[in-house]
Amino acid sequence: MYRNLFDNSPIGMFQYSHLENRLIRVNAAYAKMLGYESPEEMISTITDVTSQIHTDPQNYINTLATLEERDWFYAEQPLLQKDGSIIIAKVAVRKVLKPDGTIDYTDGFVEDITEQRRLEETEKKHLDEITDLYENAPCGYHSLAEDGTIIRINNTELRWLGYSRDEVIGKMKITDLLTPEGIEAFQQDFSLLKERGWVRDVEDKWIRKDGSVLDVIVNTTAIFDKNGNYLMNRCSAFDNTERKKAEEALERSEKLYRNLFENASIGMLQISLPENGILRVNKAFASMLGYDSPEDLMFNVTDPATQIQVDPANHDKALRILEQQNWIYSEQPCRRKDGSIMFANVAARKVSKQNDVDEYVEAIVEDITERKRAEEELRERIKELNCLYSIANVIEKADTIEEIFRNTADLMPSGFPYPEHMCARITYEDLEFKTANFQETPWQISANINVNGRLAGTVNVHYLKETSQRDGGPFLKEERDLIDAIADRLGKVAERKQMEEALIKNERELSIKAQNLADVNTTMKVLLNTMENDQEKLKERFLDNIKAQVLPYLKKLKNTSLDDTQKGLIKIAETNLDEIASPFVQKLTSNYLNLTKTEIQIASLVREGMTSKEIAELLNSNKRVIDFHRENIRKKLGLNNKKGSLAILLRSYS
Numbered sequence: 001m002y003r004n005l006f007d008n009s010p011i012g013m014f015q016y017s018h019l020e021n022r023l024i025r026v027n028a029a030y031a032k033m034l035g036y037e038s039p040e041e042m043i044s045t046i047t048d049v050t051s052q053i054h055t056d057p058q059n060y061i062n063t064l065a066t067l068e069e070r071d072w073f074y075a076e077q078p079l080l081q082k083d084g085s086i087i088i089a090k091v092a093v094r095k096v097l098k099p100d101g102t103i104d105y106t107d108g109f110v111e112d113i114t115e116q117r118r119l120e121e122t123e124k125k126h127l128d129e130i131t132d133l134y135e136n137a138p139c140g141y142h143s144l145a146e147d148g149t150i151i152r153i154n155n156t157e158l159r160w161l162g163y164s165r166d167e168v169i170g171k172m173k174i175t176d177l178l179t180p181e182g183i184e185a186f187q188q189d190f191s192l193l194k195e196r197g198w199v200r201d202v203e204d205k206w207i208r209k210d211g212s213v214l215d216v217i218v219n220t221t222a223i224f225d226k227n228g229n230y231l232m233n234r235c236s237a238f239d240n241t242e243r244k245k246a247e248e249a250l251e252r253s254e255k256l257y258r259n260l261f262e263n264a265s266i267g268m269l270q271i272s273l274p275e276n277g278i279l280r281v282n283k284a285f286a287s288m289l290g291y292d293s294p295e296d297l298m299f300n301v302t303d304p305a306t307q308i309q310v311d312p313a314n315h316d317k318a319l320r321i322l323e324q325q326n327w328i329y330s331e332q333p334c335r336r337k338d339g340s341i342m343f344a345n346v347a348a349r350k351v352s353k354q355n356d357v358d359e360y361v362e363a364i365v366e367d368i369t370e371r372k373r374a375e376e377e378l379r380e381r382i383k384e385l386n387c388l389y390s391i392a393n394v395i396e397k398a399d400t401i402e403e404i405f406r407n408t409a410d411l412m413p414s415g416f417p418y419p420e421h422m423c424a425r426i427t428y429e430d431l432e433f434k435t436a437n438f439q440e441t442p443w444q445i446s447a448n449i450n451v452n453g454r455l456a457g458t459v460n461v462h463y464l465k466e467t468s469q470r471d472g473g474p475f476l477k478e479e480r481d482l483i484d485a486i487a488d489r490l491g492k493v494a495e496r497k498q499m500e501e502a503l504i505k506n507e508r509e510l511s512i513k514a515q516n517l518a519d520v521n522t523t524m525k526v527l528l529n530t531m532e533n534d535q536e537k538l539k540e541r542f543l544d545n546i547k548a549q550v551l552p553y554l555k556k557l558k559n560t561s562l563d564d565t566q567k568g569l570i571k572i573a574e575t576n577l578d579e580i581a582s583p584f585v586q587k588l589t590s591n592y593l594n595l596t597k598t599e600i601q602i603a604s605l606v607r608e609g610m611t612s613k614e615i616a617e618l619l620n621s622n623k624r625v626i627d628f629h630r631e632n633i634r635k636k637l638g639l640n641n642k643k644g645s646l647a648i649l650l651r652s653y654s
Contacts, residue, residue: 012089012110016049018064018103023049033089033112035082045082053079055086067095067103076113087114140216140237146230148173148190157237162209177206179213189220194230197222203240215244243326267344267365270351272358276305276315279360288344288367290337300337308334310341322350322361331368343372377478380417384482387415391486401497402431408490409433412461415482421464428457428494439464443474447487451494459487568618575604595636602629607650 006013012030016023023046026039036042050057055078066073073093078086093108134141140157142150150172158165175183182204193199202218220235261268267285271278278301281294291297301307305315310333321328327349334342348363394407405426413422425434443463449456461483467474558570605615612626634640637649
């Protein structure tokens with residue numbers, strides 16, 4: 001019977017040998033719980049319970065330690081399944097002893113409570129959310145006992161009042177927070193609450209801990225026992241400070257309202273509910289809509305929802321919103337007496353029924369038509385600027401004037417109010433560029449393209465269908481200015497392109513002239529080289545004549561009977577003739593050095609190492625004269641005020 005119970009039990013059961021550290025028996029429920037196909041598979045697979053079943057080996061150790069002292073061990077533990085996932089199980093384990101009192105093996109019962117714990121966690125999460133909603137709601141909550149003691153209060157209300165929970169719960173009564181007038185009103189409302197079970201929209205004033213006053217609106221329901229006896233209440237409170245300020249301001253303004261209504265510079269009106277008839281309008285509103293007087297408007301307008309509202313649905317929508325809130329602010333189109341549209345900024349409120357006055361809607365209206373028109377015009381000017389900017393990009397990046405004109409024609413419609421209904425064309429000289437949808441229509445404007453004061457083409461923009469007439473036609477002055485600007489820009493581009501082409505032509509001509517000049521220069525160089533060669537040949541013939549026809553006769557003259565002076569003169573003559581044919585004399589006679597004949601003669605003797613005295617005797621001159629010439633030579637050769645040797649410098653010219 002035990003075996004049958006063990007094997008077929010719906011809860012997991014096992015027997016475990018602690019000495020052999022293995023499972024002895026497990027039932028099908030336990031094997032299935034841990035993801036095994038059968039008890040046999042589980043027993044053969046699990047060789048170490050501490051790591052293959054327990055997620056934490058300490059749990060196994062705690063079980064044994066407990067069983068050393070007690071017969072049973074009870075716990076909730078995480079267990080590992082075959083695939084590694086974890087379940088939460090409720091475990092009960094008992095020890096089976098040997099005759100000697102030691103543990104033989106243990107019996108265990110295992111119940112999978114994973115789903116139960118998940119549901120508990122979910123429930124706890126929901127409970128936490130509900131608690132958080134109660135404690136931190138945008139409104140205050142509290143509950144009162146029958147004697148008015150505060151027994152519950154949320155964090156929101158505590159923050160409003162500046163108290164801690166310990167200061168309030170069970171220690172303060174609601175009357176501790178009320179003004180003397182409020183206490184009297186509370187006692188009446190509290191009696192009414194016990195009688196009928198609810199009190200709604202009670203305006204009250206609470207005194208904060210710091211003595212300041214908080215305006216609130218309170219809604220309360222009572223909780224009774226099965227015998228109808230009052231147990232407690234549930235009270236929700238809303239901070240009414242801002243609303244109260246607005247109402248007080250409104251009350252103050254209503255004192256001035258009657259005097260201001262008729263002569264206000266903004267429109268004002270009152271519409272009755274539910275008849276939707278006009279109760280009263282001021283002069284400003286009547287004038288906005290083109291009526292002569294408030295009486296004229298009220299006589300002609302019997303249904304403002306259809307005669308003033310362009311869309312009657314706006315009227316119904318506003319009434320629905322005013323059921324939920326005090327004021328509504330919106331921008332709405334309104335129909336004037338002549339059928340034209342006025343855009344209005346509307347602020348409306350619903351005034352509840354008071355005494356003998358039925359509820360009505362009161363509205364303040366500001367004519368914002370001009371502002372709307374200015375905004376629309378601003379959007380159009382932005383479109384025009386974007387169009388001009390795009391054309392500027394085309395002009396900057398395009399290589400040819402044809403590409404510029406073609407892309408400009410495609411861009412032009414984007415600068416006008418209805419580009420989808422527009423087409424454009426540009427003619428220039430014998431060229432034509434137009435949008436794919438171009439066709440001639442009566443609704444068009446054009447501008448001339450002038451290049452260097454000459455009419456070179458036109459720019460045309462056409463509407464494909466008739467549009468509203470503005471400024472005497474379908475095009476605004478700004479749009480005419482736009483097409484004029486485009487035509488002017490294209491004219492300047494054409495002028496620039498013509499100048500660029502002329503510049504390229506001039507550069508080509510200059511290049512040809514430069515080439516011709518280079519050819520002439522080459523010819524001149526050839527002629528100069530020829531002249532230099534001829535000059536060199538002339539020098540060579542001159543030198544050859546000196547050597548062949550002069551120097552031999554001087555040598556013969558030297559062999560005749562001559563005195564020393566005569567011999568010196570002949571030597572000088574030979575030396576000078578040699579120098580004439582040498583680079584030295586050529587350099588000294590150059591324009592750069594600018595030496596005189598006497599200075600050249602003296603320089604030649606200085607180069608040979610002769611002193612001023614020797615040169616003076618040879619030339620039959622004075623030593624001071626020779627020194628003077630030597631000083632001039634030094635200046636011209638750049639040795640003035642320097643210690644350099646003149647003779648060495650002169651030898652470097654050889």
